[in-house]
Amino acid sequence: MEYVITIGEIAKTLLSSIARLIGHLISYNTNIKNLEKELQKLVDKKATEVDPRVDEAERNLEIIAESVIRWQKEVDDINQKGKEFLENDIEVINKCLNGLCPDPKSLYSLSRKAKEMTKKVLGLLQEAAKFDEITHPGPPPKIGSTFITEGIRDFESRESIKNEVWEALKDDKLSMISICGIGGVGKTTMVKQLVQEVERQKLFDEVAMAVVSQTPNIKKIQGDIASCLSLKLDDESELTRAGKLRQRLINCGKRILLILDDVWSELDFEKIGLPSRGERKGHTIMLTSRNKDVCNKMGSEKNFPVDVLTNEEAWDLFGEMAGISIDHHLHHTATEIANECGGLPIAIVNCKGIKKQKEKHLG
Template identity: 45%
Template sequence: MVENFVLHIVKKIGEYLAATVGRQFGYLIFYDRDIKNLEEQVQKLEDKRFRVQKSVKEAETKRETIAPDVERWLTLVNKLIEEATKFLEDEENANIGCLNGWCPNLKSRYSLSRKVTEKTESVEKLLGEGDFSRVSYPAVAPTVGTTFAFTRGFKGFESRRLTMNGIIEALTDDSIYVIGICGMGGVGKTTMVKEVAKKAEEKKMFDKIVMVVVSQNPDLINIQGEMAKILGFELSGGNNLFAKAGELGSRILKAGRILVILDDVWKRLELNDIGIPFGDNHKGCKIVMTSRNEDVCNGMDTQKNFKVGVLHEEEAWNLLKEMAGISDEGTSHPTNLQLMQMAVAKECGGLLIAIVIVERALRCKNKYSWDSALEQFRKSVVKNISGVDEKMFISLELSYDSLDRDEAKKCFLLCSLFPEDFDISTEDLVRYAIRIELFERVDSVHQTRNRVHSLVVDLKKCYLLMESEDAEWIKMHDVVRDVAISIASRKKHSIVVRCDEVLKEWPEKD
């Protein structure tokens, strides 16, 4: 009996030792398989993170409160994905050979294989925790409208200050309820109207402030939905435009004093079809709209229009000096470089975006680059684009040509595939970049993701892309998009075509 007991103990010890030794050898034998499994699990986690972030973004648009466990999960996921991505990039070190590469470095491989197993377990754990029944909870709607993400760099130029004061004064006039802001593309209408909203919010002129982008091909049901989200509720009625209009209108009537901002209007809109009561129907509702065409404003029965013109020559030069860090020293007797810089500022035609983009393209460049830019302004013959000034086109093309990497140019043109004023997910860019083989010598998803994020940062620094409300999303200014499409059509980039609908399918591979 004692003998059987001893044999049983010995057997258990043997099984334990065998399992332990087997596990240790497994770290060496199944290394490549484990690396591939980790890559697959990380990709699954990235996909799940993308879906959760999308739900979070939708909830934030409704002004809802994000659940604490969701926020904690996203924080942990972001950290783990970053660690795993770096680990996979460094994984090649495990293959450092001995005997001139004829055998693997067993010690390094053993150590890394254990880490692979640990990382995989952590990833799988977060994958299991990422199934949320809900990501947010309704929040009390703000007392005064919504919080606006204002464009940085709004300058108190005299030409702008007078227009701003005029708009604010018109908003206080009880007899005026529809106001138009007109000007060519890129002159700063959206910046102006956001500052108007900011001033109105500070002065507590309205109980609610709602701003929506209309664009060239307006989706009225989507506009209704965006307005409802900002006001803190959801519309019923399915795809019935008029049912939604009735519901939205009744809610607006109960909202008290309300400012509705319609940005980038291209043609007459029937406000009643959307559900925006105004005038005798709702004396507390004021409407401000922006358009490239003053006739569109007049067609919307605006009672007062304000034109946002170009900057004065001195204002343009002062802006360029400030942004580029050009010294005032010696301007009474300017150098050849300063003379060229003054001439470039003048050639920008007082267009705010043109000045900003040109400055970014020529920052820290020598006099030859400035001279080349000046020559390009003076000699360029460009295709006419409706509502886009020739100077704006040249400025954007100059910035495009100055991009160091061909990949950056392709990524920029790829962004123009998305509809006007569209929030572009960087994760969508990653997927399209993979499908059209945007990058050479890239053989993994995480490498593609890193390259895309790097290019997006570079393009934002050049002001060719803009930040969206969410860090994982970007936008392209409508004027920039128009020019990008024109550049693509002239320079025969086959991956870019004009698109007025949301991309839903993978682009076909040639």
């Protein structure tokens, strides 16, 4: 009788183990299918919705939110782990078909792991649903990066002036300086070279520049400066825009170089929104103008006059543009062209006489 009971208990235990195995196997299959389905949803979400938005934002020089970058990485990681896990699942199924199923404990462990991975996948899907703004505007490119100064000839007569202006920019006691000279003499070119050096050496935290011209457009000047400073100005009145710009300049706690290029007449700083002399803490305003008196009226504390090129510099520039060397045969021609151009670099570069000399020389 005891022998029969023992057999019965063994059978009962065996049937119970088989039932548990079947239960774990069913649960395992369910969890595996859920993992496959949700993982595919996540991969599709990244590939068709998030990645394209990130790519477009990067093309537009926008900054990607750190949470989005982290999310992309986590999706790639869980996708890789999920693929490896599912490949292992195929081996488990094949073994079961051959009568080599893992023990219930191992099967339960695999099933639980699949469930945990699915939970993480669902969490990433929920997080992606909250991605309203995945980027924010990046800082504007540095002004110096927009200037092409490579190949610009450095003349001795300019270098000394440029060095003096550089020293003035480093002088905290000077809040406004100016570069003066007739049109085409190279004032703006010098400013561009100085701006690139300022940015290389980080002399100022920010640099803003606006071209004023003979007929100043206050809103355009405000907009150009604001754009350099990443300040958004809506299409409001000049007065409102001036108030915002002024507050941005005096309350930011940064050293700012403000450049007003091609100034023809005295400007109303209050109307534009530029700080007064007493408010320029760490700020420097640099003007370029054809008229030194205008700069003096605006409060320039130091003026740097730029004269025309010397005869030798003009001859050398002519020869460089024409692609020829100035020997005694061409000295008279070079002198005539230099005189005709008034020693102005821009006039020499664009002189028709250079084209004729090129053709004659090449012919």
